[in-house]
Amino acid sequence: xxxxxxxxxxxxxxxxxxxxxxxxxxxxxxxxxxxxxxFKNTDESRFLKTTLTYSLNRMEIPVPxxxxxxxxxAAGKELIxxxxxxxxxxxxxxxxxxxxxxxxxxxxxxxxTEFKGNDTIQAGNSELSIKDVKLEMSLQEVDSIKTITLKxxxxxxxxxIPVSEEVVMIYVPRMFSLLxxxxxxxxxxxxxxxxxxxxxPGDSEGNLTIISRFEEHPDFGNIEKKIEIKWGVPSVNQAxxxxxxxxxxxxxxxxxxxxxVLLAGVWGHYLFAIISLILIKRDSxxxxxxxx
Numbered sequence: 001x002x003x004x005x006x007x008x009x010x011x012x013x014x015x016x017x018x019x020x021x022x023x024x025x026x027x028x029x030x031x032x033x034x035x036x037x038x039f040k041n042t043d044e045s046r047f048l049k050t051t052l053t054y055s056l057n058r059m060e061i062p063v064p065x066x067x068x069x070x071x072x073x074a075a076g077k078e079l080i081x082x083x084x085x086x087x088x089x090x091x092x093x094x095x096x097x098x099x100x101x102x103x104x105x106x107x108x109x110x111x112x113t114e115f116k117g118n119d120t121i122q123a124g125n126s127e128l129s130i131k132d133v134k135l136e137m138s139l140q141e142v143d144s145i146k147t148i149t150l151k152x153x154x155x156x157x158x159x160x161i162p163v164s165e166e167v168v169m170i171y172v173p174r175m176f177s178l179l180x181x182x183x184x185x186x187x188x189x190x191x192x193x194x195x196x197x198x199x200x201p202g203d204s205e206g207n208l209t210i211i212s213r214f215e216e217h218p219d220f221g222n223i224e225k226k227i228e229i230k231w232g233v234p235s236v237n238q239a240x241x242x243x244x245x246x247x248x249x250x251x252x253x254x255x256x257x258x259x260x261v262l263l264a265g266v267w268g269h270y271l272f273a274i275i276s277l278i279l280i281k282r283d284s285x286x287x288x289x290x291x292x
Contacts, residue, residue, distance in 0.1 A: 029122050030054045032063060036113045036126040038221030040133075046095040048080075050113040050126070053089050062089025066115060073110035073127070075102040080111075107131060107154070108219075130221050133163060137212045137225040139196075146196035146231050150212055153190050162190025166220075171211040172200060178211065202232020 032054045039047040048070055052063045068091040070080040080099060083091040091113075095101070101109045108129040117123030136151040148170060152163035166186050171178040181200075184192035202208045208231050214223040244252045 028120075029117075030120060031122050032115065032124050033060075034113060034115060034124045034126040036111065036128045037216075038111070038128060038130045040135075040221065040223045042224060042226045048093045048095060048111055048113070048128075050083075050085075050091045050093075051089055052085050052091070052115060052124075054121070062087065063121065064089055066091075066118075066121070069114045069116075071112045071114065072101040073112050074104040074108070077112070104129075128221075129219075131219045133214065133220045133223055134160075135168070135212065135214065135223045135225050137210075137227060139210065139227055139229050139231070141231070144198070146198060148184070148194045148196055148210065148212070150184055150186065150192045150194070151190055152186055152214075162186075162188065163220075164188045164190060166214070166217070168192065169213045169215055170194060170196075171213065173209050173211070181210075196231060198231075200232050201235045202230070204234055204236065206230050206232045206234040208232040 032052055035051045035053075037049045037051070039049060041047075050068045050070070052066055052068065053060045054063060055061070062085070064085050064087050066085045066089075067082055068085060069082050070093045072078045072080055080095075080101070081093050083093050085091045101111070104110055108131050110127070110129050112125060112127045114125040115121075115123055131154055134153050134155070138149045138151075140147050140149065150168050152166065152168070153160040154163060155161075164186055168184050168186065170181040170183065172181055173179070179200075181197065182194050184194045186192045196210070200208060207228055209226055209228045210231070212225045214220045216222060244250050246252070246255075
């Protein structure tokens with residue numbers, strides 16, 4: 001009995017030692033976060049964008065150089081394409097005209113994205129259902145009143161269905177970000193109007209870029225329309241001819257005076273030292289003559 005117990009304990013210890021590295025390796029694998037998004041631009045180009053990241057010390061770290069597979073799911077899992085993530089952990093696939101994903105019974109495109117994982121990162125996937133929306137924007141100015149008119153429809157069985165009770169955001173690009181100008185709620189006919197402010201600065205000729213967007217909509221994704229128009233206040237950013245600054249050819253007066261005083265003090269000390277040496281030398285010669 002004792003020999004049997006010792007053999008059993010030896011085998012159990014061996015199995016634990018063999019399986020420990022495997023368990024440790026699985027525990028150290030990174031659990032990634034995968035986000036799938038849909039974008040439709042002004043020129044009607046469509047993109048699927050997958051972002052692959054992981055969390056470390058409450059920071060979102062991108063995972064570059066990983067292969068991401070894109071699938072259409074409406075009529076069975078069908079591979080659309082594969083793309084590698086860039087330095088920001090983003091893999092973007094354009095849905096060209098040659099790619100015609102099927103529509104399910106609810107009129108939605110069904111997409112999914114998949115990362116197979118590797119020795120250090122776990123596998124993951126994400127799914128997305130999108131309804132194709134056509135967003136239109138027109139600009140009119142009547143009696144100095146600038147008006148933005150929006151229209152959004154979805155494509156049904158060979159007919160257009162208005163998008164109602166949805167919010168469209170209006171932006172104007174600024175130097176570092178987008179400036180929200182307003183938001184418009186679509187009515188039952190899928191249209192909305194918004195008065196545009198007349199005091200926004202534009203470029204030197206008064207040109208502005210107006211952007212209307214559906215943002216992170218659960219059914220429509222991200223849809224954008226851009227129009228450039230001369231609706232801004234012309235801005236003049238020229239410095240005066242006599243202007244003195246650190247970045248101009250002529251330095252500020254306070255800097256010239258400060259530097260002159262400092263240089264005068266330095267050279268004054270040098271001159272004082274030289275004169276003192278000369279006087280010391282003369283005094284030493286006089287004392288030598290008196291002693292002799």
